[in-house]
Amino acid sequence: MSVLVISAGLQTTIQDRGRFGYRHLGVGSAGVLDPFSSLIANRLVGNADGAAVIEICLGGPTLQFTEAARIALCGAQIEASANDRELPGWRRVDLAEGSVLKLGACRRGARAYLAVAGGFDIAPVLGSRSTDLRGGFGGLDGRALAAGDVLAIKASDHRLQNRFEVDRRWIDPAPDLDFIQPTEVRVLAGRDALRESQQLHAGEWQIDAASNRQGLRLQGPRLALADPGERVSEPVMPGTLQLPPDGQPILLLADAQTHGGYPRIAHAIAADLPRLAQLRPGDCLRLLPCTRADAQRLLDDRRQRLARMAIAIDQVPARSELR
Amino acid sequence: MSTGFAIEELGENALLLRFGDSLDAATNARVHALAADLARDRPDWLLDIVPAFATLALCVDLEALAGASEPLAAVRRWLAARAAGDIGKPQDAPGRHHLIPVRYGGSEGPDLEAVARHAGIDPGELIRRHTHATYRVAMLGFAAGFPYLIGMDPQLAMPRRDTPRTDVAAGSVGIGGAQTGIYPRRGPGGWQIIGRTGVELFDAMRDPPALLEPGDSVRFVPETGPTGPQR
Numbered sequence: 001m002s003v004l005v006i007s008a009g010l011q012t013t014i015q016d017r018g019r020f021g022y023r024h025l026g027v028g029s030a031g032v033l034d035p036f037s038s039l040i041a042n043r044l045v046g047n048a049d050g051a052a053v054i055e056i057c058l059g060g061p062t063l064q065f066t067e068a069a070r071i072a073l074c075g076a077q078i079e080a081s082a083n084d085r086e087l088p089g090w091r092r093v094d095l096a097e098g099s100v101l102k103l104g105a106c107r108r109g110a111r112a113y114l115a116v117a118g119g120f121d122i123a124p125v126l127g128s129r130s131t132d133l134r135g136g137f138g139g140l141d142g143r144a145l146a147a148g149d150v151l152a153i154k155a156s157d158h159r160l161q162n163r164f165e166v167d168r169r170w171i172d173p174a175p176d177l178d179f180i181q182p183t184e185v186r187v188l189a190g191r192d193a194l195r196e197s198q199q200l201h202a203g204e205w206q207i208d209a210a211s212n213r214q215g216l217r218l219q220g221p222r223l224a225l226a227d228p229g230e231r232v233s234e235p236v237m238p239g240t241l242q243l244p245p246d247g248q249p250i251l252l253l254a255d256a257q258t259h260g261g262y263p264r265i266a267h268a269i270a271a272d273l274p275r276l277a278q279l280r281p282g283d284c285l286r287l288l289p290c291t292r293a294d295a296q297r298l299l300d301d302r303r304q305r306l307a308r309m310a311i312a313i314d315q316v317p318a319r320s321e322l323r
Numbered sequence: 324m325s326t327g328f329a330i331e332e333l334g335e336n337a338l339l340l341r342f343g344d345s346l347d348a349a350t351n352a353r354v355h356a357l358a359a360d361l362a363r364d365r366p367d368w369l370l371d372i373v374p375a376f377a378t379l380a381l382c383v384d385l386e387a388l389a390g391a392s393e394p395l396a397a398v399r400r401w402l403a404a405r406a407a408g409d410i411g412k413p414q415d416a417p418g419r420h421h422l423i424p425v426r427y428g429g430s431e432g433p434d435l436e437a438v439a440r441h442a443g444i445d446p447g448e449l450i451r452r453h454t455h456a457t458y459r460v461a462m463l464g465f466a467a468g469f470p471y472l473i474g475m476d477p478q479l480a481m482p483r484r485d486t487p488r489t490d491v492a493a494g495s496v497g498i499g500g501a502q503t504g505i506y507p508r509r510g511p512g513g514w515q516i517i518g519r520t521g522v523e524l525f526d527a528m529r530d531p532p533a534l535l536e537p538g539d540s541v542r543f544v545p546e547t548g549p550t551g552p553q554r
Contacts, residue, residue: 020370020371020382020384021370021371022371022467022532023371023373023380023382024358024371024372024373024374024463024536024537025463025467025468025525025531025532025533025536026463026464026465026466026467026468026469026525026533027467027527027532028467125527125528126527126532132467132527134466134467135466135467135508135525135527136508137527137528138527142527188332188334188335191331191339232344232345232346232375232376232377233375233376233462233464233471234339234375234376234378234380235333235337235339235373235375235378235379235380235382236333237333237334237336237337237380237382239334239335240333240334257464257465257466258373258463258464259373259375259462259464259465264333267333267334267335268334269334269335270335270336270385292332292335292393292395295335296335296393296394299335299385300389303389
């Protein structure tokens with residue numbers, strides 16, 4: 001079973017949960033920017049949580065399935081149709097063989113995730129199937145998908161009817177993902193203090209068009225450090241908010257470099273990484289102060305919601321299995 | 324604690340051990356010694372041990388530590404138990420020694436003459452001094468397999484270019500401030516380029532993927548003769 005890429009979309013990549021254990025060699029984690037939406041997509045189709053998915057950025061690809069397939073689309077609200085029948089997100093969809101899945105523009109949010117039952121049959125590189133765009137390895141030869149690519153799909157446990165079927169049950173992503181503007185993201189304090197500490201939290205930040213999987217460039221009030229001296233390069237992490245000399249912060253995402261010399265003024269909390277993944281150029285962001293205890297509670301709440309969703313997904317078989 | 328570092332938090336899922344704030348070789352040797360010791364029986368939840376010049380990050384898997392009431396407190400306890408022993412002495416530092424052949428100057432080292440002028444020496448003397456030193460791989464960062472080498476003759480130091488090049492060739496050997504380094508892959512870069520090596524520094528399909536590892540030592544060997552294959 002395979003998927004033919006008819007058109008590739010803006011930046012469509014293979015990603016899993018990321019690549020770990022190689023940061024000391026300068027290898028960043030890569031992996032899905034929105035771990036919440038991608039996880040639900042995998043669970044809806046019965047995949048393991050770590051299965052590779054297709055990450056779609058702003059504009060989607062057109063794909064043809066050689067055989068019947070079970071898919072789920074989560075994350076950004078994206079225009080989607082299969083053989084010209086409109087497809088909703090956050091639920092199981094069964095496609096008949098030869099189906100053409102057309103994914104258009106993301107209407108709200110920036111990144112949609114397509115999971116296919118069985119998962120993509122791609123050899124892991126350094127322990128992960130994620131595409132490292134900067135390093136040029138992993139996923140499909142370290143690059144975004146291109147027209148003409150063929151992606152092999154592993155055999156799935158499900159026995160599918162060769163028919164089009166949209167499950168009427170769906171997952172509500174709120175409150176984890178609500179697409180309300182301005183997006184609110186909570187941050188922990190960083191090592192380097194600002195001259196006016198409230199400046200980071202007071203105003204709104206606009207997402208610059210030069211943002212990518214490496215980081216979100218934020219435009220807003222020009223920030224100044226309490227201590228503007230030079231820094232020695234130190235490890236940084238996805239979520240770290242760096243302040244370059246121009247006073248406009250950069251919020252690092254999954255493709256971030258492993259080390260950085262810019263001051264670190266804050267860190268976005270893990271529970272809010274999905275919201276950051278969904279920010280589009282021009283969107284507005286508020287950065288709210290947060291304590292470590294609150295960050296942990298928010299992540300625990302997320303885990304509990306995901307556990308409840310997993311039970312709901314498992315207890316309600318898709319109709320094709322009932323027959 | 325005998326190893327003498329301060330512990331900071333780097334966001335929610337990493338601790339940063341700070342040995343100092345400078346670029347000196349002795350501090351860096353202590354970073355690598357502790358990194359090597361901690362890597363020896365690394366628990367599953369410790370995803371990455373990331374050395375830098377004077378700091379060492381410990382990155383943890385929050386999901387694997389989800390049962391802990393405070394994940395980073397659990398890491399601190401593990402670290403305290405490990406660091407209570409006699410570990411992290413610089414003489415424990417492993418590290419292999421590498422000889423890297425370099426073709427200096429010409430189209431492969433377009434900034435060689437500018438760096439020599441900046442240092443007030445002739446290009447031959449620059450090459451002699453650059454190949455004379457033994458460097459330590461202080462850290463790998465910026466890009467996969469990019470080594471930051473310390474131990475360069477201070478007279479060769481030169482600031483990065485005002486405008487970074489958009490296209491630096493793979494294998495380019497450069498000077499950025501007081502450091503020297505090698506670009507593993509073609510791409511943009513702001514360091515002063517003085518030569519090029521044909522040695523492949525990083526190949527994700529190779530085991531180990533990076534030729535140089537943090538804590539290794541390096542010497543450059545001047546290479547003359549026909550230019551090797553371009554990558």
